[in-house]
Amino acid sequence: xxxxxxxxxxxxxxxxxxxxxxxxxxxxxxxxxxxxxxxxxxxxxxxxxxxxxxxxxxxxxxxxxxxxxxxxxxxxxxxxxxxxxxxxxxxxxxxxxxxxxxxxxxxxxxxxxxxxxxxxxxxxxxxxxxxxxxxxxxxxxxxxxxxxxxxxxxxxxxxxxxxxxxxxxxxxxxxxxxxxxxxxxxxxxxxxxxxxxxxxxxxxxxxxxxxxxxxxxxxxxxxxxxxxxxxxxxxxxxxxxxxxxxxxxxxxxxxxxxxxxxxxxxxxxxxxxxxxxxxxxxxxxxxxxxxxxxxxxxxxxxxxxxxxxxxxxxxxxxxxxxxxxxxxxxxxxxxxxxxxxxxxxxxxxxxxxxxxxxxxxxxxxxxxxxxxxxxxxxxxxxxxxxxxxxxxxxxxxxxxxxxxxxxxxxxxxxxxxxxxxxxxxxxxxxxxxxxxxx
Amino acid sequence: xxxxxxxxxxxxxxxxxxxxxxxxxxxxxxxxxxxxxxxxxxxxxxxxxxxxxxxxxxxxxxxxxxxxxxxxxxxxxxxxxxxxxxxxxxxxxxxxxxxxxxxxxxxxxxxxxxxxxxxxxxxxxxxxxxxxxxxxxxxxxxxxxxxxxxxxxxxxxxxxxxxxxxxxxxxxxxxxxxxxxxxxxxxxxxxxxxxxxxxxxxxxxxxxxxxxxxxxxxxxxxxxxxxxxxxxxxxxxxxxxxxxxxxxxxxxxxxxxxxxxxxxxxxxxxxxxxxxxxxxxxxxxxxxxxxxxxxxxxxxxxxxxxxxxxxxxxxxxxxxxxxxxxxxxxxxxxxxxxxxxxxxxxxxxxxxxxxxxxxxxxxxxxxxxxxxxxxxxxxxxxxxxxxxxxxxxxxxxxxxxxxxxxxxxxxxxxxxxxxxxxxxxxxxxxxxxxxxxx
Numbered sequence: 001x002x003x004x005x006x007x008x009x010x011x012x013x014x015x016x017x018x019x020x021x022x023x024x025x026x027x028x029x030x031x032x033x034x035x036x037x038x039x040x041x042x043x044x045x046x047x048x049x050x051x052x053x054x055x056x057x058x059x060x061x062x063x064x065x066x067x068x069x070x071x072x073x074x075x076x077x078x079x080x081x082x083x084x085x086x087x088x089x090x091x092x093x094x095x096x097x098x099x100x101x102x103x104x105x106x107x108x109x110x111x112x113x114x115x116x117x118x119x120x121x122x123x124x125x126x127x128x129x130x131x132x133x134x135x136x137x138x139x140x141x142x143x144x145x146x147x148x149x150x151x152x153x154x155x156x157x158x159x160x161x162x163x164x165x166x167x168x169x170x171x172x173x174x175x176x177x178x179x180x181x182x183x184x185x186x187x188x189x190x191x192x193x194x195x196x197x198x199x200x201x202x203x204x205x206x207x208x209x210x211x212x213x214x215x216x217x218x219x220x221x222x223x224x225x226x227x228x229x230x231x232x233x234x235x236x237x238x239x240x241x242x243x244x245x246x247x248x249x250x251x252x253x254x255x256x257x258x259x260x261x262x263x264x265x266x267x268x269x270x271x272x273x274x275x276x277x278x279x280x281x282x283x284x285x286x287x288x289x290x291x292x293x294x295x296x297x298x299x300x301x302x303x304x305x306x307x308x309x310x311x312x313x314x315x316x317x318x319x320x321x322x323x324x325x326x327x328x329x330x331x332x333x334x335x336x337x338x339x340x341x342x343x344x345x346x347x348x349x350x351x352x353x354x355x356x357x358x359x360x361x362x363x364x365x366x367x368x369x370x371x372x373x374x375x376x377x378x379x380x381x382x383x384x385x386x387x388x389x390x391x392x393x394x395x396x397x398x399x400x401x402x403x404x405x406x407x408x409x410x411x412x413x414x415x416x417x418x419x420x421x422x423x424x425x426x427x428x429x430x431x432x433x434x435x436x437x438x
Numbered sequence: 439x440x441x442x443x444x445x446x447x448x449x450x451x452x453x454x455x456x457x458x459x460x461x462x463x464x465x466x467x468x469x470x471x472x473x474x475x476x477x478x479x480x481x482x483x484x485x486x487x488x489x490x491x492x493x494x495x496x497x498x499x500x501x502x503x504x505x506x507x508x509x510x511x512x513x514x515x516x517x518x519x520x521x522x523x524x525x526x527x528x529x530x531x532x533x534x535x536x537x538x539x540x541x542x543x544x545x546x547x548x549x550x551x552x553x554x555x556x557x558x559x560x561x562x563x564x565x566x567x568x569x570x571x572x573x574x575x576x577x578x579x580x581x582x583x584x585x586x587x588x589x590x591x592x593x594x595x596x597x598x599x600x601x602x603x604x605x606x607x608x609x610x611x612x613x614x615x616x617x618x619x620x621x622x623x624x625x626x627x628x629x630x631x632x633x634x635x636x637x638x639x640x641x642x643x644x645x646x647x648x649x650x651x652x653x654x655x656x657x658x659x660x661x662x663x664x665x666x667x668x669x670x671x672x673x674x675x676x677x678x679x680x681x682x683x684x685x686x687x688x689x690x691x692x693x694x695x696x697x698x699x700x701x702x703x704x705x706x707x708x709x710x711x712x713x714x715x716x717x718x719x720x721x722x723x724x725x726x727x728x729x730x731x732x733x734x735x736x737x738x739x740x741x742x743x744x745x746x747x748x749x750x751x752x753x754x755x756x757x758x759x760x761x762x763x764x765x766x767x768x769x770x771x772x773x774x775x776x777x778x779x780x781x782x783x784x785x786x787x788x789x790x791x792x793x794x795x796x797x798x799x800x801x802x803x804x805x806x807x808x809x810x811x812x813x814x815x816x817x818x819x820x821x822x823x824x825x826x827x828x829x830x831x832x833x834x835x836x837x838x839x840x841x842x843x844x845x846x847x848x849x850x851x852x853x854x855x856x857x858x859x860x861x862x863x864x865x866x867x868x869x870x871x872x873x874x875x876x
Contacts, residue, residue: 150466
């Protein structure tokens with residue numbers, strides 16, 4: 001039986017899960033690969049903490065060069081999470097001829113082109129199933145299983161922290177701040193939750209999915225995003241009344257161009273009202289889910305744990321297995337990801353706000369006096385936005401929520417209107433906007 | 439660019455979808471494969487019907503030997519549906535050195551071993567993503583994406599006809615017979631619906647999934663199955679009241695043996711009460727879905743169109759692409775499916791009814807007189823079955839439904855009790871039994 005040696009960089013939560021699978025399930029992995037896959041070296045700055053797994057003497061080190069300089073290690077699983085030294089280490093590993101398996105979405109979303117071009121030059125592969133959606137095999141689904149399709153849209157819940165907070169707010173009728181605190185106490189949110197709750201983590205994952213599904217190369221920072229901090233208990237009350245849940249959705253949607261013209265691609269990350277009864281509305285807690293529409297497969301939907309030790313390790317080790325048996329190599333060679341010389345985005349470009357259409361929910365905190373509704377309605381009317389329904393809640397206070405559901409309009413029009421609304425004297429805090437889906 | 443020639447046997451609904459993708463989306467497929475994939479021959483007994491697609495002169499023939507004897511055709515897509523001549527043709531194609539892509543679940547569930555052994559001897563591959571779950575990439579998910587897992591359970595809706603009928607009964611409060619008629623009128627059920635509504639189609643698909651997930655080789659006819667014909671509007675009324683939907687589920691569940699002992703595998707196809715709120719309960723109409731629990735990935739869920747021209751063609755053409763680029767070859771070689779020389783089922787065997795545990799719903803149509811409940815309760819008590827709840831509906835008729843929900847018991851005990859109950863004078867028609875899930 002052929003021996004394949006694997007090195008692991010990063011011995012945190014996911015790294016521990018990967019080590020458990022590679023060390024404790026050797027027989028299972030041998031059955032799937034026909035090879036003796038040996039984890040021989042683990043690198044982490046912290047070499048003393050107990051991770052609940054017994055390692056052979058000398059396996060754990062704080063010096064990544066012990067992997068880099070071992071020519072027998074052909075696969076490196078890199079599970080450290082930033083874009084600084086992590087980028088340097090990955091490029092060095094590639095330069096040393098190692099095949100890469102990684103879960104580092106920030107690195108791919110930011111330096112995908114540099115990393116993939118380096119790997120192509122060196123003749124090694126990069127696998128990254130665990131970078132998006134944890135245990136959900138969404139990268140394989142879009143790259144391989146749906147390869148016969150032109151992808152029309154992706155609507156996805158990609159951040160377990162946000163979904164946990166929003167689900168709890170919905171279930172308990174609570175507001176954002178105390179729910180975040182509770183999520184932090186339970187370990188579902190970081191001490192500094194900004195990357196999650198502001199939507200950056202979701203935008204990075206969406207940038208990766210969009211590159212695979214549509215070929216677009218873009219800086220994830222250019223994806224318009226709203227976070228979940230402004231969602232309130234009031235919004236959930238209305239959502240429920242109207243038959244919706246609220247989810248932070250990553251949205252990528254192809255807008256067909258006229259014959260001969262480029263298609264446009266709408267990308268956004270924003271709190272979205274999702275109609276009850278659709279599969280994505282039933283996704284609660286720390287689960288992730290991806291809804292994909294293809295022109296042949298029609299609606300398909302994938303759901304699972306988006307984070308956590310073993311679910312993410314499941315995706316990482318699937319990549320290790322695929323790399324060992326050679327599937328990764330084929331997919332890497334045929335997909336030409338992040339390859340400026342094989343530009344797959346020639347017939348698609350990012351949509352401008354004026355080209356993106358949708359229905360919107362607005363909540364505006366306004367002064368409780370005569371004429372306020374008329375002032376807002378006037379702004380919307382001038383922007384060409386038709387109001388579907390409008391409710392002003394009576395709460396016996398000076399400032400009351402005014403809820404507006406629009407008919408179909410454009411992102412450009414709604415943005416312009418919100419700017420104007422925020423200028424009004426009667427408006428007491430910035431208007432909260434959500435997309436409506438389904 | 440390398441040319442790959444493909445032959446298609448079967449020009450029905452799915453065959454037409456496959457021809458559309460291969461002929462009209464050549465550029466897309468060239469991008470995904472780096473090859474010029476050419477559909478050069480289509481075989482069907484009916485060479486005259488208009489399928490809404492223009493074929494080049496001479497492409498359509500009624501003689502499969504035009505594919506068989508063309509040495510340039512390396513991939514055969516076989517989309518004819520039985521196990522007679524279809525088996526003969528597939529074995530001849532394999533013998534002629536063709537790689538196979540098929541959607542024929544009956545053939546694989548019945549003759550999987552013969553076909554796979556022939557393919558292994560000949561050095562060709564067999565791909566069958568479309569055989570289970572239509573457009574849902576469940577074969578790839580279990581074989582590749584979840585390869586790091588030991589699969590613990592599969593709960594799946596695999597028959598669109600049954601799900602369409604059950605969903606409509608639920609929605610409209612209607613009974614089985616008129617709903618079946620309506621489904622037939624709309625083209626969601628065949629004129630002879632037996633294979634679907636009696637659960638055979640589902641059992642064949644479950645046999646294939648179980649082989650991939652657990653390694654068990656079995657005759658699909660040995661899977662215990664109940665169909666949906668006995669489900670009534672009354673059952674849906676109670677299900678709703680108790681917070682359940684009713685789905686025809688294919689169930690495969692590993693029962694861990696004591697240390698050293700074989701694990702047992704529970705397999706069944708039966709109408710099942712599925713708790714509202716779980717993703718599988720939200721699957722309505724002709725959709726299919728598969729819920730998979732793995733020991734690493736935990737709960738994952740896959741959903742999509744289980745049948746129909748383009749969704750199924752999406753899966754077939756994904757297999758063609760995988761075969762062209764070489765992924766199928768690798769998966770075929772590493773999985774060792776239906777290979778008696780690589781028995782993967784050594785540590786698992788089918789559970790006997792006494793080893794299968796669950797909660798059950800019973801509906802018994804009984805005579806409306808004193809003492810009836812006591813008679814039934816006595817039988818259940820003697821079988822060691824504890825009653826969770828019991829309702830006798832008052833319908834002002836001589837025969838009334840008696841509904842019993844049991845606590846956890848065994849399949850063996852419930853089967854014995856049902857046999858005894860069916861013997862009682864007060865029981866007017868065979869008791870209807872459902873599993874409870876979630």
